[in-house]
Amino acid sequence: MTKHKKNMRVLFVTSEVSPIIKTGGLADVSAALPTALLEMGVDIRVLLPGYTQVLQALPELKVVFEFGSQQLTDIFSMPASRLLLGKLPSGVPIYVFDCPELYLRGGGIYQDENGFDWADNAQRYGVFSKVAALLGSADSPISWRPQILHCNDWQAGLVPAYLQYADKPALTVMTIHNLAFQGNFSAEILPELGLPWDCYKADGVEFYGQLSFMKAGLFYADHLTTVSPSYAGEIQTEELGFGMQGLLAHRSKLLTGILNGIDLDVWNTTTDSYLKHHYDAGDLSGKAANKRALQQHMGLQLEADIPLFGLVGRFTQQKGLDIVLEAAETLISLPAQLVLLGGGDIEMQRTAVALAQQYPGQLAVHIGFDEHLAHLIEAGADIFLMPSRFEPCGLNQMYSQHYGTIPVVHATGGLIDTVIDFNPTTLAQGKASGFVFKRSNGVNLLATAYRAVIAYKNKKIWQALQKSCMSKDFSWKGSAKAYFDIYANLMDK
Numbered sequence: 161m162t163k164h165k166k167n168m169r170v171l172f173v174t175s176e177v178s179p180i181i182k183t184g185g186l187a188d189v190s191a192a193l194p195t196a197l198l199e200m201g202v203d204i205r206v207l208l209p210g211y212t213q214v215l216q217a218l219p220e221l222k223v224v225f226e227f228g229s230q231q232l233t234d235i236f237s238m239p240a241s242r243l244l245l246g247k248l249p250s251g252v253p254i255y256v257f258d259c260p261e262l263y264l265r266g267g268g269i270y271q272d273e274n275g276f277d278w279a280d281n282a283q284r285y286g287v288f289s290k291v292a293a294l295l296g297s298a299d300s301p302i303s304w305r306p307q308i309l310h311c312n313d314w315q316a317g318l319v320p321a322y323l324q325y326a327d328k329p330a331l332t333v334m335t336i337h338n339l340a341f342q343g344n345f346s347a348e349i350l351p352e353l354g355l356p357w358d359c360y361k362a363d364g365v366e367f368y369g370q371l372s373f374m375k376a377g378l379f380y381a382d383h384l385t386t387v388s389p390s391y392a393g394e395i396q397t398e399e400l401g402f403g404m405q406g407l408l409a410h411r412s413k414l415l416t417g418i419l420n421g422i423d424l425d426v427w428n429t430t431t432d433s434y435l436k437h438h439y440d441a442g443d444l445s446g447k448a449a450n451k452r453a454l455q456q457h458m459g460l461q462l463e464a465d466i467p468l469f470g471l472v473g474r475f476t477q478q479k480g481l482d483i484v485l486e487a488a489e490t491l492i493s494l495p496a497q498l499v500l501l502g503g504g505d506i507e508m509q510r511t512a513v514a515l516a517q518q519y520p521g522q523l524a525v526h527i528g529f530d531e532h533l534a535h536l537i538e539a540g541a542d543i544f545l546m547p548s549r550f551e552p553c554g555l556n557q558m559y560s561q562h563y564g565t566i567p568v569v570h571a572t573g574g575l576i577d578t579v580i581d582f583n584p585t586t587l588a589q590g591k592a593s594g595f596v597f598k599r600s601n602g603v604n605l606l607a608t609a610y611r612a613v614i615a616y617k618n619k620k621i622w623q624a625l626q627k628s629c630m631s632k633d634f635s636w637k638g639s640a641k642a643y644f645d646i647y648a649n650l651m652d653k
């Protein structure tokens with residue numbers, strides 16, 4: 161690590177950060193990765209939109225700049241806005257782009273109360289990206305000038321595009337957390353966003369006749385990363401490239417897959433603030449107490465020895481929720497119990513609730529976002545289901561392993577890179593950490609869940625498996641260093 165780079169200045173541009181505002185894994189990564197980089201000596205700060213929840217959670221924010229028309233000149237009818245500065249609970253400094261007209265509202269951060277995308281998302285994240293780019297240019301209104309802008313997902317995708325037109329632009333890293341979400345909008349919005357028409361071309365922001373925020377980031381950023389080595393390969397194929405595979409294959413020398421880590425301050429069996437019963441690999445009695453607490457909380461029968469399957473996640477095709485729902489009745493007849501936490505697709509929610517009504521005591525569902533219950537499921541379940549059709553990285557399978565809750569996963573993306581299939585050899589080597597199946601469908605899920613149940617019945621084998629999972633290092637250390645090296649290499653060029 162060269163000395164002068166220890167103090168490099170990085171702005172981490174993201175649309176969510178735990179515990180303040182979270183819809184998925186991006187929030188967890190946006191909290192933990194900057195913290196790990198700060199600990200390595202990087203002068204890193206986060207930029208987040210000023211959503212209602214952010215202004216409520218961070219009351220100590222100070223105004224550092226009030227935007228006037230001269231800073232955001234080319235943004236059409238730019239409403240009143242300010243840049244605020246505060247600190248995240250981790251101590252990482254955070255800039256908040258406060259623009260009430262765009263971010264201060266009820267509903268979700270990307271969607272309204274009825275689950276429809278906000279009609280002005282292009283403006284909301286276009287202006288956000290514009291502000292990030294401004295901070296990374298010679299025209300920045302504040303004195304702290306990042307050398308690197310680390311942009312996350314489509315919401316920050318326009319940053320590298322804006323920087324094409326900026327004076328003394330910062331370098332950019334674009335991280336893909338999920339290529340299925342691309343931020344594609346009608347090109348008519350370009351002038352309103354202050355982008356010239358000359359970037360609207362195949363070698364630019366155009367993507368099948370639309371303006372694509374993700375494409376913009378992938379085309380213009382100086383370096384690309386995604387959240388697991390396997391996914392870095394998969395997105396260069398037609399099957400999982402969502403139309404971007406050609407561009408990604410073309411830029412593959414600049415594309416690095418870096419596995420996410422887990423935040424051990426938040427997800428830790430010995431300190432988890434959401435749990436009454438703590439435990440570790442040496443004494444798993446606390447885990448049994450959590451299982452009982454989970455059964456009680458969800459109205460399941462209080463049986464200590466029945467295998468309890470858990471799932472936490474968005475109810476979508478990506479996560480294979482339809483496959484779980486199809487397999488649910490057979491699964492609980494093994495016999496087993498099943499607890500589901502999540503929300504999303506209305507039809508899937510209905511099916512899940514109907515199953516829970518049909519099989520009280522055996523199958524329980526909680527629809528909604530519940531951080532406390534997510535921790536209790538990770539700690540209290542025996543087996544964790546993750547039959548995702550694709551999974552850029554996935555955090556829950558890592559939380560599960562750390563919690564001694566053995567994952568059953570489809571061999572895709574980050575699940576391939578983090579779960580080693582159980583067999584006598586991998587068990588003897590102390591490497592086995594779950595049950596893996598190829599081709600995500602109900603039959604394969606059930607066959608693999610059954611393999612897990614057989615293993616569960618042999619206490620000696622099961623405990624060996626739990627110990628091998630719990631001894632794995634999922635910390636951010638190695639991955640944060642990989643990001644550090646990418647920043648440093650870019651600055652060397």
Ligand code: ADP
Nearest residue numbers: 184185473501502528529530531534554555556
């Ligand atoms: P993704 O980002 O694709 O949704 P990840 O596995 O990377 O998937 O991360 C999901 C994160 O969101 C995890 O921290 C998980 O515990 C959390 N999560 C998902 N759904 C819920 C929910 N309904 N309640 C609480 N936490 C949830």
Ligand code: GLC
Nearest residue numbers: 185186337387552553554555
């Ligand atoms: C995305 C992906 C998930 C990943 C997370 C954090 O939401 O779907 O696999 O773990 O981002 O990188």
